[in-house]
Amino acid sequence: AVSGSVTVTSNASNPTLTIPLSGTGVAAGALTSNPTSLSFGSVQVGTKQTLSETVTNTGGTSVTISNVGISGTGFTFTGIATPVTLTAGQSASFSVSFTPPSAGAVSGSVTVTSNASNPTLTIPLSGTGIAQGALGSNPTSLSFGSVQVGTKQTLSETVTNTGGTSVTISNVGISGTGFTFTGIATPVTLTAGQSASFSVSFTPPSAGAVSGSVTVTSNASNPTLTIPLSGTGVAAGTLGSNPTSLSFGSVQVGTKQTLSETVTNTGGTSVTISNVGISGTGFTFTGIATPVTLTAGQSASFSVSFTPPATGSVSGNVTITSNASNPTLTVPLSGTGVAAGTLGSNPTSLSFGSVPVGTKQTLSETVTNTGGTSVTISNVGVSGTGFTFSGIATPVTLTAGQSASFSVSFTPPATGSASGNVTITSNASNPTLTIPLSGTGVAAGTLGSNPTSLSFGSVQVGTKQTLSETVTNTGGTSVTISNVGISGTGFTFTGIATPVTLTAGQSASFSVSFTPPATGSASGNVTITSNGSNPTLTIPLSGTGVAGVGQLTVNPTTLNLGSVAVGSSGTGSGTLTASGANVTVTAVSSNNSAFSIGGLSLPVTIQAGQSASFIVTFSPLVAGSVSGTLTFTSNAQPSTTTETLTGTGTAASTHTVDLSWNASTSPNIAGYNVYRAVYTGSSCGTFGTVNQFGLVASTLYTDSSVVNGTSYCYATTAVDLSNAESGYSNIVSNVQIP
Numbered sequence: 001a002v003s004g005s006v007t008v009t010s011n012a013s014n015p016t017l018t019i020p021l022s023g024t025g026v027a028a029g030a031l032t033s034n035p036t037s038l039s040f041g042s043v044q045v046g047t048k049q050t051l052s053e054t055v056t057n058t059g060g061t062s063v064t065i066s067n068v069g070i071s072g073t074g075f076t077f078t079g080i081a082t083p084v085t086l087t088a089g090q091s092a093s094f095s096v097s098f099t100p101p102s103a104g105a106v107s108g109s110v111t112v113t114s115n116a117s118n119p120t121l122t123i124p125l126s127g128t129g130i131a132q133g134a135l136g137s138n139p140t141s142l143s144f145g146s147v148q149v150g151t152k153q154t155l156s157e158t159v160t161n162t163g164g165t166s167v168t169i170s171n172v173g174i175s176g177t178g179f180t181f182t183g184i185a186t187p188v189t190l191t192a193g194q195s196a197s198f199s200v201s202f203t204p205p206s207a208g209a210v211s212g213s214v215t216v217t218s219n220a221s222n223p224t225l226t227i228p229l230s231g232t233g234v235a236a237g238t239l240g241s242n243p244t245s246l247s248f249g250s251v252q253v254g255t256k257q258t259l260s261e262t263v264t265n266t267g268g269t270s271v272t273i274s275n276v277g278i279s280g281t282g283f284t285f286t287g288i289a290t291p292v293t294l295t296a297g298q299s300a301s302f303s304v305s306f307t308p309p310a311t312g313s314v315s316g317n318v319t320i321t322s323n324a325s326n327p328t329l330t331v332p333l334s335g336t337g338v339a340a341g342t343l344g345s346n347p348t349s350l351s352f353g354s355v356p357v358g359t360k361q362t363l364s365e366t367v368t369n370t371g372g373t374s375v376t377i378s379n380v381g382v383s384g385t386g387f388t389f390s391g392i393a394t395p396v397t398l399t400a401g402q403s404a405s406f407s408v409s410f411t412p413p414a415t416g417s418a419s420g421n422v423t424i425t426s427n428a429s430n431p432t433l434t435i436p437l438s439g440t441g442v443a444a445g446t447l448g449s450n451p452t453s454l455s456f457g458s459v460q461v462g463t464k465q466t467l468s469e470t471v472t473n474t475g476g477t478s479v480t481i482s483n484v485g486i487s488g489t490g491f492t493f494t495g496i497a498t499p500v501t502l503t504a505g506q507s508a509s510f511s512v513s514f515t516p517p518a519t520g521s522a523s524g525n526v527t528i529t530s531n532g533s534n535p536t537l538t539i540p541l542s543g544t545g546v547a548g549v550g551q552l553t554v555n556p557t558t559l560n561l562g563s564v565a566v567g568s569s570g571t572g573s574g575t576l577t578a579s580g581a582n583v584t585v586t587a588v589s590s591n592n593s594a595f596s597i598g599g600l601s602l603p604v605t606i607q608a609g610q611s612a613s614f615i616v617t618f619s620p621l622v623a624g625s626v627s628g629t630l631t632f633t634s635n636a637q638p639s640t641t642t643e644t645l646t647g648t649g650t651a652a653s654t655h656t657v658d659l660s661w662n663a664s665t666s667p668n669i670a671g672y673n674v675y676r677a678v679y680t681g682s683s684c685g686t687f688g689t690v691n692q693f694g695l696v697a698s699t700l701y702t703d704s705s706v707v708n709g710t711s712y713c714y715a716t717t718a719v720d721l722s723n724a725e726s727g728y729s730n731i732v733s734n735v736q737i738p
Contacts, residue, residue, distance in 0.1 A: 007019075007658055007659070007660050009656070009657070009658045011655075011738065012738070019732055028059050028060070028061055028116070028117040029057050029059035029060065029061040029062060029063035029086075029088065029114075029115075029116045029117065030057070030058050030059040030063070030116050030117045030118055031055050031056070031057060031058070031063060031065075031086075031112060031114055031116045031118060031121045032055070032056050032058050032121075033053060033054070033055050033056075033112075033121060033123045034053075034054045034055075034056065035053070036123065036124075037123060037124040037125070037126070038051045038053060038096055038110075038123065038124070038125050038126075039126050039127065040098040040125075040126065040127030040128075041127065041128065042127075042128045042129075042130050043098055043099075043100055043127055043128070043129060043130070044100075044129070044130055044131075044132055044164075044165065045100050045101065045102055045103055045129045045130065045131055045132060046099070046100075046101070046132070047099065048097050048098070048099040049097065049098050049099075049127070050095050050096070050097040050098075051095070051096055051097075051098075052093060052094075052095055052096075053077075053093065053094055053095070053096055053110065053123060054091050054092070054093045055086075055091065055092055055093075055112055055121065056086070056089070056090070056091040057086035057087065057088055057089060057090050057091075057116070058089070059088060059116065059117060060088050061088060062085050062086065062087050062088065063085070063086050063114050063115060063116040064083050064084070064085045064086075064114060064115050065080075065082055065083060065084045065085075065086070065092070065112055065113070065114045066082055066083050066113050066114060066115070067082050067111075067112075067113040068080055068082055068094070068110065068111070068112050068113075069110070069111045069113070070096070070108065070109070070110050070111070070125075071108045071109055071111070072106055072107055072108015072109065072125050073100075073101065073106050073108070074098055074099050074100045074101055074106055074127070074129065075096060075097070075098055075106075075108045075110075075125050075127075076096070076097050076099070077094055077095060077096045077097070077110060078094065078095050078097070079093065079094035079095045080092055080093075080094035096110060096125065098125070098127040100127065100128070100129025100130075101129070102129055102131075103129045103130055103131040103164065104128070104129055105126070105127075105128045106126070106127055106128070106129065107124070107125060107126045108124075108125040108126075109122050109123060109124050109125055110122070110123040110125065111123075130164040130165070131163045131164040131165075131221075132163050132164065132165055132220070132221040133161050133163035133164065133165040133166055133167035133190075133192065133219075133220045133221065134161070134162050134163040134167070134220050134221045134222055135159050135160070135161060135162070135167060135169075135190075135216060135218055135220045135222055135225045136159070136160050136162045136225075137157065137158070137159050137160075137216075137225060137227045138157075138158045138159075138160065139157070140227065140228075141227060141228040141229070141230070142155045142157060142200055142214075142227065142228070142229050142230070143230050143231070144202040144229075144230065144231030144232075145231065145232065146231075146232045146233075146234040146268055146296060146297070147202055147203075147204050147231055147232070147233060147234065147268070148204075148233075148234055148235075148236075148268040148269055148296075149204050149205065149206055149207055149233045149234065149235060149268070150203070150204075150205070151203065152201050152202070152203040153201065153202050153203075153231070154199050154200070154201040154202075155199070155200055155201075155202075156197060156198075156199055156200075157181075157197065157198055157199070157200055157214065157227060158195050158196070158197045159190075159195065159196055159216055159225065160190070160193070160194070160195040161190040161191065161192055161193060161194050161195075161220070162193075163192060163220065163221060164192050165192065166189055166190065166191050166192065167189070167190050167218050167219060167220040168187055168188070168189045168190075168218060168219050169184075169186055169187060169188050169189075169190070169196070169216055169217070169218045170186055170187050170217050170218060170219070171186050171215075171216075171217040172184055172186055172198070172214065172215070172216050172217075173214070173215045173217070174200070174212065174213070174214050174215070174229075175212045175213055175215070176210055176211055176212015176213065176229050177204075177205065177210050177212070178202050178203050178204045178205055178210055178231070178233070179200060179201070179202055179210075179212045179229050179231075180200070180201050180203075181198055181199060181200045181201070181214060182198065182199050182201075183197065183198035183199045184196055184197075184198035200214060200229065202229070202231040204231065204232070204233025204234075205233070206233055207232075207233045207234055207235045207268075208232065208233055209230070209231075209232045210230070210231050210232070210233065211228065211229060211230045212228075212229040212230075213226050213227060213228050213229055214226070214227040214229065215227075233268075234267060234268025234296065235267055235268055235325070236267050236268065236269045236324075236325050237265045237266075237267035237268065237269040237270055237271035237294070237296065237324050237325065238265070238266050238267040238271070238324050238325045238326055239263055239264070239265060239266070239271055239273075239294075239320060239322055239324045239326060239329045240263070240264050240266045240329075241261065241262070241263050241264075241320075241329060241331045242261075242262045242263075242264065243261070244331065244332075245331060245332040245333070245334070246259050246261060246304055246318075246331060246332070246333050246334070247334050247335070248306040248333075248334065248335030248336075249335065249336065249374065249399070250335075250336050250337075250338040250372075250373050250374050250399065250400065251306055251307075251308050251335055251336070251337060251338065251373070251374070252308075252337075252338060252339065252340050252341065252373040252374070252427070253308050253309070253310060253311055253337045253338065253339065253340075253373075254307070254308075254309075255307065255427065256305050256306070256307040257305065257306050257307075257335075258303050258304070258305040258306075259303070259304055259305075259306075260301055260302075260303055260304075261285075261301065261302055261303070261304055261318065261331060262299050262300070262301045263294070263299065263300055263301075263320060263329065264294070264297070264298070264299040265294040265295065265296055265297060265298050265299075265324070266297075267296060267324070267325065268296045269296060270293055270294065270295050270296065271293070271294050271322050271323060271324040272291055272292070272293045272294075272322060272323050273288075273290055273291060273292050273293075273294070273300070273320055273321070273322045274290055274291050274321050274322060274323070275290050275319075275320075275321040276288055276290055276302070276318065276319070276320050276321075277318070277319045277321075278304070278316065278317070278318050278319075278333075279316045279317050279319070280314055280315055280316015280317065280333050281308075281309065281314050281316070282306050282307050282308045282309060282314055282335070282337070283304060283305070283306055283314070283316045283333050283335075284304070284305050284307070285302055285303065285304045285305070285318060286302065286303050286305075287301065287302035287303045288300055288301075288302035304318060304333065306333070306335040308335065308336070308337025308338075309337070310337055311336075311337045311338055311339060312336065312337055313334070313335075313336045314334070314335050314336070314337065315332070315333060315334045315335075316332075316333040316334075317330050317331065317332055317333060318330070318331040318333065319331075338372050338373035338374075338400070339371065339372040339373055340371055340372075340373055340428065340429040341369045341370075341371030341372065341373040341374060341375035341398070341400060341427075341428050341429065342369070342370050342371035342375070342428050342429045342430055343367050343368070343369060343370070343375055343377075343398075343424060343426055343428045343430055343433045344367070344368050344370045344433075345365065345366070345367050345368075345424075345433060345435050346365075346366045346367075346368065347365070348435065348436075349435060349436040349437070349438070350363050350365060350408055350422075350435065350436070350437050350438070351438050351439070352410040352437075352438065352439030352440075353439065353440065354439075354440045354442045355410055355411075355412055355439055355440070355441060355442065356412075356441075356442055356443065356444035356445070356475075356476075356477050356533075357412050357413065357414060357415055357441045357442065357443055357444050358411070358412075358413070358444055358533060359411065359444060360409050360410070360411040361409065361410050361411075361439075362407050362408070362409040362410075363407070363408055363409075363410075364405060364406075364407055364408075365389075365405065365406055365407070365408055365422065365435060366403050366404070366405045367398075367403065367404055367424060367433065368398070368401070368402070368403040369398035369399065369400055369401060369402050369403075369428070370401075371400060371428065371429060372400050373400060374397050374398060374399045374400065375397065375398050375426050375427060375428040376395050376396070376397045376398075376426060376427050377392070377394055377395060377396050377397075377398070377404070377424055377425070377426045378394055378395050378425050378426060378427070379394050379424075379425040380392055380394055380406070380422065380423070380424050380425075381422070381423045381425070382408070382420060382421070382422050382423075382437075383420045383421050383423070384418055384419055384420015384421065384437050385412075385413065385418050385420070386410050386411050386412045386413055386418050386439070386441065387408060387409070387410055387418070387420045387422075387437050387439075388408070388409050388411070389406055389407065389408045389409070389422060390406065390407050390409070391405065391406035391407045392404055392405075392406035408422060408437065410437070410439040412439065412440070412441025412442075413441070414441055415441045415442055415443055415476070416440065416441055417438070417439075417440045417441075418438070418439050418440070418441060419436070419437060419438045419439075420436075420437040420438075421434050421435060421436055421437060422434070422435040422437065423435075442476050442477060443475050443476030443477065444475050444476070444477055444532070444533040445473050445475035445476070445477040445478055445479035445502070445504065445530075445531075445532045445533065446473065446474050446475040446479070446532050446533045446534055447471050447472070447473060447474070447479055447481075447502075447528060447530055447532045447534060447537045448471065448472050448474045448537075449469065449470070449471050449472075449528075449537060449539050450469075450470045450471075450472065451469070452539065452540075453539060453540040453541070453542070454467045454469060454512055454526075454539065454540070454541050454542075455541075455542050455543070456514040456541075456542065456543030456544075457543065457544065458543075458544045458545075458546045459514055459515075459516050459543055459544070459545060459546065460516075460545075460546055460547075461516050461517065461518060461519055461545045461546065461547060462515070462516075462517070463515065464513050464514070464515040465513065465514050465515075465543070466511050466512070466513040466514075467511070467512055467513075467514075468509060468510075468511055468512075469493075469509065469510055469511070469512055469526065469539060470507050470508070470509045471502075471507065471508055471509075471528060471537065472502070472505070472506070472507040473502035473503065473504055473505060473506050473507075473532070474505075475504060475532065475533060476504050477504065478501050478502065478503050478504065479501070479502050479530050479531060479532040480499050480500070480501045480502075480530060480531050481496075481498055481499060481500050481501075481502070481508070481528055481529070481530045482498055482499050482529050482530060482531070483498050483527075483528075483529040484496050484498055484510070484526065484527070484528050484529075485526070485527045485529070486512070486524065486525070486526050486527070486541075487524045487525050487527070488522055488523055488524015488525065488541050489516075489517065489522050489524070490514050490515050490516045490517055490522050490543070490545070491512060491513070491514055491522070491524045491541050491543075492512070492513050492515070493510055493511065493512045493513070493526060494510065494511050494513075495509065495510035495511045496508055496509075496510035512526060512541065514541070514543040516543065516544070516545025516546075517545070518545055519544075519545045519546060519547050520544065520545055521542070521543075521544045521545075522542070522543050522544070522545065523540070523541060523542045524540075524541040524542075525538050525539060525540055525541060526538070526539040526541065527539075547580065547581040547582075547608065549580065549581060549636070549637040550578050550579065550580045550581035550582060550583040550608060550635070550636050550637070551578070551579050551580050551583070551636050551637060552576060552577070552578055552583045552585070552606075552632065552634050552636035552641045553576070553577050553579070553641065554574060554575070554576055554577075554630075554632065554641050554642070554643045555574060555575050555577065556574060556643070557643060557644065558643070558644040558645075558646065559572050559574055559616055559643060559644070559645050559646070560572070560646045560647065561595075561616065561618035561645065561646065561647035562618075562647060562648070563647070563648045563649075563650050563707065564618050564619070564620055564647060564648070564649060564650065564705075565620075565649075565650050565651070565705045565706070565707055566620050566621065566622060566623055566649050566650065566651060567705070568619070568690075568692070568704075568705030569617050569618060569619040569692045570617070570618045570647070570688065571615055571616065571617050571618070571688055571689070572615070572616050572618070573599075573613055573614065573615050573616070574613070574614055574616065574643060575611045575612065575613050575614070576606060576611060576612045576613075576614065576632065576641070577606070577610070577611040578606035578607060578608050578609070578610060578611075578636070579608060579609065580608060581608050582605055582606065582607050582608050583605070583606050583608075583634050583635060583636045584603055584604070584605045584606075584634060584635050585600070585602060585603060585604050585605075585606065585612075585632055585633070585634045586602060586603045586633050586634060586635070587602060587632075587633040588600065588602065588614075588630060588631065588632050588633070589630070589631050589633075590628055590629070590630055590631075590645070591628055591629050591631070592626065592627070592628030592629075592645070594618060594619055594620055594621060594626050594628065594647070594649075595616055595617070595618055595626075595628045595630070595645045595647075596616070596617045596619070597614055597615070597616055597617075597630060598614065598615045598616075598617065599613060599614040599615040600612065600614045616630070616645060617692075618645075618647040620647065620648075620649025620650075621649070622649055623649045623650055623651050624648070624649055625646070625647075625648050625649075626646070626647050626648065626649055627644070627645060627646050627647075628644075628645040629642050629643070629644060629645065630642065630643040630645060650707050651708075655706055655708065655737050655738065656702050656703060656704045656706065657702070657703040657706055657712070657714070657735060657737075658700070658701075658702050659674060659700070659701045659702070659703065659714060659716070660699055660700050660701075661699050661716050661729060662699065663699050664718035664726070666718060666720065666726070667720075668720045668721045668722075669718055669719070669720055669721075670695055670719050670720055670721050670723075671694070671695025671696055671697050671719055672691075672695060672696045672699070672701075672716050672717065672718055672719065673689050673691060673695065673696070673716065673717045673719060673725065674689065674690050674691045674696060674701050674703070674714065674716055675687040675688065675689055675690070675714070675715045675716065675717065675728065676688065676689075676690045676703065676712055676713065676714055677712065677713045678710060678711070678712060678713075679711035679712055679713050679733055679734050679735070681711075684713035684731065684733060685713075687713070687715065687728075690703050690705060695719055706737045707737065708737055708738065709737060709738070710737050711734050711735060711736045711737070712735045712737070713731055713732065713733045713734070713735070714731070714732045714735060715728040715729050715730070715731045715732070716728070716729045717729070
């Protein structure tokens with residue numbers, strides 16, 4: 001508690017008037033939590049665990065909780081509705097629940113927002129979700145493949161608890177014709193990570209595909225685990241051929257053509273081949289020696305050749321004898337002896353003309369078998385600098401009258417004439433066919449810029465600066481500019497319309513302008529797109545927008561200091577505002593010594609859009625109206641800014657007011673300020689300090705600058721050593737001066 005008084009001394013019938021002062025300070029409200037954090041430990045995924053939490057107002061004033069928020073996956077709260085007000089010492093409880101949606105550690109927090117001295121109270125939350133037990137199988141399915149009818153094949157299977165809690169297997173069942181299992185007795189319990197193995201057998205009673213499943217029933221999160229089973233019962237071994245017949249087509253008389261043949265045991269048991277025979281004029285075989293045994297699915301390959309001794313059609317057979325279900329397998333053979341083929345080309349030569357260096361020009365070429373037998377092209381080669389070919393892969397066979405087309409390209413690496421050949425090697429009557437090539441490399445068109453970049457330097461915001469730019473075709477062929485684009489804030493261009501074609505050595509000029517919309521650096525590019533060797537030419541742009549001249553204004557334009565007793569002082573305040581650009585105030589002067597200025601440390605720079613405050617003191621020397629002018633000198637336009645000052649000097653008072661107050665209990669007090677305002681009959685006017693010559697060191701002060709016939713209000717403040725000032729004390733109103 002704090003008490004004090006104000007004493008008013010006058011020549012009234014009660015010469016001393018004492019006004020008691022009192023007040024009590026209390027501690028601000030503050031929130032605490034119990035417990036300070038909530039740990040839910042391990043909680044199974046999908047289940048809920050709930051803990052209780054209490055917040056208490058440990059301060060001396062009421063606290064209003066405006067919001068309770070929660071964060072963290074799986075955390076929720078109930079039991080508190082905001083806003084809620086806790087008086088000093090009062091508590092509020094609520095519940096926090098954790099329902100983890102998945103396995104893993106989770107953290108979060110409850111955030112309590114209030115008007116307490118600690119406006120945000122955070123309660124950390126933590127918990128770990130653990131997965132329910134789950135069964136997995138390895139392998140996930142069992143495939144027995146082909147099994148001969150009446151025989152057994154066995155595979156191993158393992159089930160594992162991949163979850164976080166124990167799983168009890170209550171039953172293992174099996175379905176599907178011919179499938180059985182052994183090695184697991186139910187019920188059996190698997191802890192987290194534990195496995196159990198068993199065997200599944202397949203004994204097909206007949207040929208054909210069979211499917212089934214092993215079904216594992218448990219209390220896991222997947223209560224039914226199904227393991228698919230599959231297998232195929234197969235019959236005795238059988239031979240098949242691929243291809244089922246061999247056709248050699250047209251073969252030149254006296255030459256050999258060879259084809260490959262494969263026999264496969266398509267049955268389920270081994271087959272032994274005892275003999276392979278061949279018939280037909282000109283047919284022979286190699287690559288298989290009998291006897292040879294093929295297991296189920298196994299193959300054997302051999303080659304059959306046809307060398308016709310004369311023109312005409314020929315047929316024959318390969319006959320394979322074995323102990324398979326089909327003991328004799330016959331592979332028919334056919335072929336025709338024909339005369340030699342001949343290759344021709346169209347066109348007979350390729351001329352590419354003039355081609356820019358580094359670019360590709362492609363022509364088409366066709367070769368045709370003009371003879372009566374097939375021709376096999378074994379190789380296609382190309383010679384000559386810059387020539388390549390594509391579109392034909394060797395070996396390639398052309399029947400009588402058949403053609404093959406391919407492409408030849410010329411990409412000259414340098415200027416000048418070039419020549420070469422395409423050489424086609426084959427088994428034709430003309431085994432080497434030569435197709436002459438020719439072309440001339442010329443320099444490609446290339447764009448260059450002058451200058452290579454445009455720098456506009458500093459340009460005043462809102463004004464335009466224009467520079468000239470020239471692009472030139474420095475190459476040997478024409479270049480067509482298809483587009484000119486520009487980027488960057490404030491940059492524009494004029495003077496070029498696309499498309500435009502520049503012959504070798506020709507130039508085109510255009511203009512680029514920079515009109516900065518705001519201060520600061522700007523960059524951009526002019527991008528020129530063409531079919532030149534450099535299809536994209538970039539010209540960098542740069543410039544800086546700078547502000548114009550600033551302006552300085554003063555507020556108010558006329559400052560009235562009111563009535564001040566002669567020999568005392570009164571104060572008023574004003575502000576200086578900069579616009580357009582930063583303004584530096586270098587000097588300030590008054591043309592009347594009754595007015596002085598303070599609160600500005602010169603020179604002072606005021607940022608554009610910002611203000612600076614100052615104080616004017618009025619100290620009248622004689623009674624009556626007083627006027628003057630303050631002049632501020634700066635780098636603004638205009639360079640001087642003025643403010644009109646007015647005030648009225650009044651006759652010195654013949655009365656005084658004695659003031660006293662209780663000392664502040666705060667540490668490090670440097671002194672006190674005494675504030676006075678005119679009482680208007682119903683309220684106090686604007687307060688101003690009356691201790692013009694520094695802080696008051698004691699708790700007593702005499703105001704000798706009062707005006708006769710005026711009523712006043714008084715208040716005091718305490719100021720510490722760091723110049724921090726308290727709020728007003730109790731205000732004493734309607735102190736009347738006779």
